[in-house]
Amino acid sequence: MEISSLLQPHDEINRDSAVLALGVHQGRVSRPLTVCEPMCGSGVRGTRLALEVSGVERIVMGDMNPRAVRLATENARLNGVSGRVAVRLMEANLLLSIHSKPLSRFDYVDVDPYGSPAPYLDGAIRACKRDGLVALTATDMAPLCGVNPRACLRKYGGRSLRTGYCHESALRLVAGALVIRAAVHEVSARPVFSFAADHYVRLYMELERGKRKADGRLTEIGYIQHCFKCLNRRAVSKREILNSNLCGHCGSQMEAAGPMWLGELAEGEFCDEMLTYSERSAISSNRRLVRIIQMVRDEIGFPQGFYGVDKLCSKLKIPSRATGDVISAIESAGFRAVRTHIDERGLKTDVPLGELERMLMSVEAVG
Numbered sequence: 001m002e003i004s005s006l007l008q009p010h011d012e013i014n015r016d017s018a019v020l021a022l023g024v025h026q027g028r029v030s031r032p033l034t035v036c037e038p039m040c041g042s043g044v045r046g047t048r049l050a051l052e053v054s055g056v057e058r059i060v061m062g063d064m065n066p067r068a069v070r071l072a073t074e075n076a077r078l079n080g081v082s083g084r085v086a087v088r089l090m091e092a093n094l095l096l097s098i099h100s101k102p103l104s105r106f107d108y109v110d111v112d113p114y115g116s117p118a119p120y121l122d123g124a125i126r127a128c129k130r131d132g133l134v135a136l137t138a139t140d141m142a143p144l145c146g147v148n149p150r151a152c153l154r155k156y157g158g159r160s161l162r163t164g165y166c167h168e169s170a171l172r173l174v175a176g177a178l179v180i181r182a183a184v185h186e187v188s189a190r191p192v193f194s195f196a197a198d199h200y201v202r203l204y205m206e207l208e209r210g211k212r213k214a215d216g217r218l219t220e221i222g223y224i225q226h227c228f229k230c231l232n233r234r235a236v237s238k239r240e241i242l243n244s245n246l247c248g249h250c251g252s253q254m255e256a257a258g259p260m261w262l263g264e265l266a267e268g269e270f271c272d273e274m275l276t277y278s279e280r281s282a283i284s285s286n287r288r289l290v291r292i293i294q295m296v297r298d299e300i301g302f303p304q305g306f307y308g309v310d311k312l313c314s315k316l317k318i319p320s321r322a323t324g325d326v327i328s329a330i331e332s333a334g335f336r337a338v339r340t341h342i343d344e345r346g347l348k349t350d351v352p353l354g355e356l357e358r359m360l361m362s363v364e365a366v367g
């Protein structure tokens with residue numbers, strides 16, 4: 001493997017978000033932290049966590065690739081953190097299994113593979129403390145975005161659809177898979193921060209011990225029915241899906257994606273704490289990440305999915321409208337709307353589709 005592919009400079013947003021999320025988690029649990037990065041590559045992430053997050057006491061990194069292990073070991077040494085870092089030449093699930101006994105568990109487990117994190121979900125939960133934080137990256141966007149729905153069902157236990165908001169559904173499918181796996185261990189999991197960027201999705205899931213809490217999270221698992229004819233969508237439970245698959249807007253048959261997580265994809269307080277933490281570090285200069293965190297926070301409380309303004313306009317056979325103008329029209333009518341961090345021409349809103357269409361018609365065309 002090329003060293004350049006181990007370094008992955010485009011992962012800066014991903015790694016910066018890890019520093020912020022772990023920093024916030026440390027502030028919440030107020031104790032020295034142990035960290036596991038079972039697929040560490042060059043070790044940049046683990047080394048940065050050791051250097052940039054106060055209270056990180058010990059980091060165990062692992063990788064199956066001997067070159068990665070050598071590089072990660074050297075990286076830790078050059079940065080003066082060798083004393084707190086151990087690098088293992090080991091398969092990720094084996095490393096996680098070794099640390100699944102209660103006293104060997106970590107405060108933070110960061111699963112950052114090429115492709116799907118699905119094979120490591122169980123190991124990550126078992127190796128994470130019951131009030132710990134699990135971070136997941138998924139780069140297998142073809143399965144998650146409906147291009148290869150069979151692979152999605154196989155890996156995540158849910159069906160994906162090729163919709164305009166498929167990257168949000170991707171976050172929900174990965175979150176849902178972790179919530180369901182955590183429940184097996186009588187652990188509740190919920191996203192405290194998550195985002196989609198470039199060609200991956202990234203989630204930070206806080207764990208909590210308890211059968212009842214795990215049961216509660218399972219009630220937030222469901223489906224999104226989507227109408228490919230008029231772009232209408234609705235979030236439904238399994239029972240509701242059996243009752244009807246007819247679109248309430250145009251009467252066509254809807255398709256269903258899921259089961260997936262229908263709850264919030266972030267917690268407002270966690271996002272605010274990440275922003276505060278970023279101001280105390282050099283990460284505040286990562287304007288793109290700061291903007292993503294702000295937008296993710298603003299998306300909280302909105303219905304699942306978002307509308308692409310261009311797609312809606314083209315369906316209505318009208319020229320495109322400016323996203324800002326559409327949002328103003330929605331707000332003037334007493335509804336709520338925000339831009340989504342996933343698509344610069346996308347908006348989340350609580351307006352029913354029929355009204356949204358009427359508003360789009362009334363807004364002036366761009367240009």
Ligand SMILES: C[S@@+](CC[C@H](N)C(=O)[O-])C[C@H]1O[C@@H](n2cnc3c(N)ncnc32)[C@H](O)[C@@H]1O
Nearest residue numbers: 039040041045063064065068091092112113114
């Ligand atoms: C995306 S890279 C990790 C990048 C790293 N987390 C970072 O931030 O720089 C994925 C790494 O996982 C390793 N890997 C793949 N499958 C593995 C497995 N089953 N067990 C351990 N390591 C694995 C690869 O060798 C590669 O170094």
